[in-house]
Amino acid sequence: MHKNSLAFLRSLFFHFITLLVLFCGSILPDNIDGQMQQAGSYYRNGEFDKAIEIYEDLRSQGYEGTSLYFNLGNAYYRIGKIGYAILNYERALKISPTDDDVKHNLAFANLSTVDRIQPLPTFFLFEWWETLLASFSVNGWTYLAYFFFILLLILVVIYFFAKTVFQQKLILFSGLAALVILLITVSLLIVKINREQTLISGVVIEQSITVKTSPDPQSTDAFVIHEGLKVNLEDRLDEWIKIRLADGKVGWVENKAVEKI
Incomplete structure (x- = not known):
């Protein structure tokens, strides 16, 4: 029993370190933070083109983040480029699906679009499933899966040290609940990853x-x-992209007219 407990504790420590590394990796390096502040200063002074130049340069270097895309969307909106504004709000929402500021600005920008497409009707269970799936990004579902996995490990360790039958039963039921939620979370994570690899969206950037x-x-x-x-x-063929609208219409456009989210 003692050896098993030590093994569980080692596993728990390993996953804690993994989450710590992921968290530290999200901290902005000084140079990126400085550029973001400079771009913010340009934006506040009304120099939107200069702010966009810095944000786009950061993006070209491989940096991605909710704040980057959100601020970039705001800057594009200020100069009247609705397509690029919506594109970057959508990118921000993809990273942080629950961000209210992003959702608000995206909805506001969509009011400026010309097209009003009525999506095809879907069964309410499918709508519920899509809403649940969209609740978190891939990273969000990953962190949630880690949380319940670590919680399950902790409950297993505590179970071995429980002193009464009541405590063991309570921990057992809690562990089973954590296991069920973990399995559901992992399933949603797998579906989310598969969805992002197979269902690719874009935004029209030409008038x-x-x-x-x-x-x-x-x-x-x-x-x-x-x-x-x-x-x-x-689909893609040479310089052309096959697109599908929410109402089911299908056609081909030149790839310069649409940019991937």
Whole structure:
């Protein structure tokens, strides 16, 4: 029993260190923090183009973060580039799905778009599932899975040191509940990862696009969409991308007209 307890404690320590490393990795280096502050200063002074230049430079270096995309979206909105504003709000929301400020600004920016697409009706259980899935990002579901995994390990360790039958039963039921939630969380994490790999979305960044029936500029015009509309990206052929709207309409546009979220 003593050896098993030590093994559990070692495992618990390992996962604690893993979470600590993940947390430390989220702290901004001084140079990035300085650039973010400089961009913020430009934004407050109304120099939105200069702020955008710094934010885009950080993004080109591989830095990503909710604050970066949120501030970049705000700057683009201020200069009237609704498509790029919505694009960056969507990127921020992808990282932090529960951020109220991001959701508010995205909804506000969407009021400036031309297209009003009515999505296809779905069964309420599917809507509930999608809402649950969208509650956290991949990182969020990962942290949640770690939390319940560590909680389960702690409960197992405590179980071996419980002094009464009542305590053992209480810990056992708590452990079973933690296990069930852990399995559900891991399942949602797997679905979320698979969804992000297979379901790719983008935003229209040109003011107006004539969508074609095939990847050919001489093909028949299908319909017209406008800046800021969110679409699904389904296929790519040379310089063309196949898109699908929320109402089920499908067509082809040049890839320069749409940018991936």
